[in-house]
Amino acid sequence: MSVNKSEKKVKNAGENTFGIRLKKLTGSKGFSALIGSLLAIAIGLIAGLIVMLISDPSSAFQGFAMVLTGGFSRFDEVLFFATPIMLTGLSVGFAYKMGLFNIGASGQYTMGLFFAIICAFKLQGLPSFLHCFICIIAGTLGGMLWGAIPGIFKAFLNVNEVITSIMFNYIGMYVVNTIIMSQGDIYNSVTVRTRYIPEEIQLFKFGSAASRLNIGIVVAVFMAIVLYIVLNKTTFGYELRATGFNNNAATYAGMNSKKNTILTMAIAGALSGLGGALYILSPSTISGSSMTYEPVNRILNEGFNGIAVALLGVSNPVGIVFSSTFVSFIQRGGSEAARFGFKPDTIDIVIAVTIYCSAFATAVRLGLVRLVKHFRKNKASDGEMLLTTGSAGGKEKDMENDNDSSGEEEDDI
Numbered sequence: 001m002s003v004n005k006s007e008k009k010v011k012n013a014g015e016n017t018f019g020i021r022l023k024k025l026t027g028s029k030g031f032s033a034l035i036g037s038l039l040a041i042a043i044g045l046i047a048g049l050i051v052m053l054i055s056d057p058s059s060a061f062q063g064f065a066m067v068l069t070g071g072f073s074r075f076d077e078v079l080f081f082a083t084p085i086m087l088t089g090l091s092v093g094f095a096y097k098m099g100l101f102n103i104g105a106s107g108q109y110t111m112g113l114f115f116a117i118i119c120a121f122k123l124q125g126l127p128s129f130l131h132c133f134i135c136i137i138a139g140t141l142g143g144m145l146w147g148a149i150p151g152i153f154k155a156f157l158n159v160n161e162v163i164t165s166i167m168f169n170y171i172g173m174y175v176v177n178t179i180i181m182s183q184g185d186i187y188n189s190v191t192v193r194t195r196y197i198p199e200e201i202q203l204f205k206f207g208s209a210a211s212r213l214n215i216g217i218v219v220a221v222f223m224a225i226v227l228y229i230v231l232n233k234t235t236f237g238y239e240l241r242a243t244g245f246n247n248n249a250a251t252y253a254g255m256n257s258k259k260n261t262i263l264t265m266a267i268a269g270a271l272s273g274l275g276g277a278l279y280i281l282s283p284s285t286i287s288g289s290s291m292t293y294e295p296v297n298r299i300l301n302e303g304f305n306g307i308a309v310a311l312l313g314v315s316n317p318v319g320i321v322f323s324s325t326f327v328s329f330i331q332r333g334g335s336e337a338a339r340f341g342f343k344p345d346t347i348d349i350v351i352a353v354t355i356y357c358s359a360f361a362t363a364v365r366l367g368l369v370r371l372v373k374h375f376r377k378n379k380a381s382d383g384e385m386l387l388t389t390g391s392a393g394g395k396e397k398d399m400e401n402d403n404d405s406s407g408e409e410e411d412d413i
Helices: 002-027 029-055 060-097 105-122 128-157 161-181 216-233 235-245 247-252 257-280 301-312 317-340 344-358 361-412
Strands: none
Touching (some): 029 060, 029 301, 029 317, 060 105, 060 216, 060 235, 060 257, 060 301, 060 317, 105 128, 105 161, 105 301, 128 161, 128 257, 216 235, 216 257, 216 317, 235 247, 235 257, 247 257, 257 301, 301 317, 301 344, 317 344
């Protein structure tokens, strides 16, 4: 009997330990963020399917299946196009940790691309590796400069960073287009695009000659890991998060909020600029050629896709790696769905609806957290009621036992 009781106690202790661990896991921010992102993705995919059903009911499910699976056949392209939006997503997410909304990722991306192009064509006679490295650094510094300016306006003049960064998107676009179109050694008036970057300074390519996948994806993932460490394991990261959480309290604690604001926007701009530099230095599918830039009066989509990526990844660097890959995967699958007769405009709408519905991950996560808290509160209330009822029943039983014993004493007398 004693052995069975001991085994039962050990079993109950194990179950209690598992229950506590499960409760901690489901109650953690990481778990709620993951579930929120997955639910948001599901909502986005359902919304995309509805758009396809409205457009062409007969081919909607075939086309939708291609959206979900088409990226697997072109996974090298998925990773290639994930690289720039991963870095712009990190840019937006990093600024958001500080409580800043960096809408200017497109302009910073464009400036990074521009500085890399200028160095690629104007600096001649350098060793190939050094030349490529200088182009990448120049692009990073170009984006940093374009990100720091809204940060300075925010820190010293309290101008909302959303307004200034949007303005600098357009300023950067017009400045870059004007300068590029005036440079005959950079701009090709026949193709109406920039000329190919010299082959010797293009990024190292992975895989076959027809693939555009290159070392840029490794750089982007590495930057995500670095940002995660900086934000979660360093004093500087703690100061940034503390300032973003409560600026007044951080200032009272001795933190320099103005310096942190400028640094945050500068680092965010550097990340976007790095994305632009890595993109323009990438080899294309044609042997010896590279990616090019078309100087038209249109803001590049990579910055705005970066906002969706950051929201879907809940501004977590590791989450942004996966969310950017998902967004690129859906885009590649959507282009494959055009084979079923869907017009390119329809596919663009489906992709946009899917991505931007998926970007409501934060709202879904907050809703889940509230729902779980409400459920646990009700469960705790029910437990307290049962405990109260049990205590009252125990007291009544004790009173009955007391009465019985007193009756027995009277009989004995």
